[in-house]
Amino acid sequence: DVKVTQSSRYLVKRTGEKVFLECVQDMDHENMFWYRQDPGLGLRLIYFSYDVKMKEKGDIPEGYSVSREKKERFSLILESASTNQTSMYLCASSRIPGAAYEQYFGPGTRLTVT
Amino acid sequence: QKEVEQNSGPLSVPEGAIASLNCTYSDRGSQSFFWYRQYSGKSPELIMSIYSNGDKEDGRFTAQLNKASQYVSLLIRDSQPSDSATYLCAVEVFTSGTYKYIFGTGTRLKVLA
Numbered sequence A: 001d002v003k004v005t006q007s008s009r010y011l012v013k014r015t016g017e018k019v020f021l022e023c024v025q026d027m028d029h030e031n032m033f034w035y036r037q038d039p040g041l042g043l044r045l046i047y048f049s050y051d052v053k054m055k056e057k058g059d060i061p062e063g064y065s066v067s068r069e070k071k072e073r074f075s076l077i078l079e080s081a082s083t084n085q086t087s088m089y090l091c092a093s094s095r096i097p098g099a100a101y102e103q104y105f106g107p108g109t110r111l112t113v114t
Numbered sequence B: 001q002k003e004v005e006q007n008s009g010p011l012s013v014p015e016g017a018i019a020s021l022n023c024t025y026s027d028r029g030s031q032s033f034f035w036y037r038q039y040s041g042k043s044p045e046l047i048m049s050i051y052s053n054g055d056k057e058d059g060r061f062t063a064q065l066n067k068a069s070q071y072v073s074l075l076i077r078d079s080q081p082s083d084s085a086t087y088l089c090a091v092e093v094f095t096s097g098t099y100k101y102i103f104g105t106g107t108r109l110k111v112l113a
Helices: none
Strands: A005-006 A011-012 A019-025 A030-036 A042-049 A064-070 A075-079 A085-092 A109-113 B004-006 B013-014 B017-026 B032-038 B045-050 B054-058 B062-064 B071-076 B083-094 B098-103 B107-112
Touching: A005 A085, A011 A019, A019 A030, A019 A109, A019 B013, A030 A064, A030 A075, A030 B062, A042 A064, A042 A075, A042 B098, A075 A085, A109 B071, B013 B017, B017 B062, B017 B083, B017 B107, B032 B062, B032 B071, B045 B054, B045 B062, B045 B107
Parallel strands: A011 A109, B013 B107
Antiparallel strands: A005 A019, A019 A075, A030 A042, A030 A085, A064 A075, A085 A109, B004 B017, B017 B071, B032 B045, B032 B083, B054 B062, B062 B071, B083 B098, B083 B107
16 A cells, blocks of 8 residues: 655754655555645745655755755755744655656645744 | 646535546647645545546546547536535646646535535
């Protein structure tokens, strides 16, 4: 069964803290994605990765970085958390892009920055 | 900017009726289209994918694709209160040398018992 897990369901951090969000998939998928979802704005792509140690900027990469040291794990890092990064963060994985493979999502991390 | 448009709703239908959800997209080159269902506070889950013009049926769900008119729709027959959720349309696009998925903002469906 397809499985994407995220390290935390809920997280509360203070402004200026460095925040790590972890995502692990057990499907041997090549691609992994980080999105944030905000009311009225839908899902917005932050970063994605097609292979280990590879990363590509999405539509809103500012204030974020990522790490993919192993195929199954993709981490999102908020270098210095700010209140406007309060959001639901969703990790997803898929097989090879351009081959019409579906994305599978993790349960999400609701991050609150105070 | 390649876009995917959906009516935000809410779309209210009585139990047992057909719910029709629509999505338009701007990139003529797109080949892959997906419908996701998202319950409040949960993550999106895939319902259907469609790649060819025409209809694709899976149980009570039918996806329809018209590439010439650049729209994709989802029909839910015999709607149930448990179908009440937000439905996201996603389109795979090729941009800046890579493939990405562009999501619409979703249509909220309410099925009234």
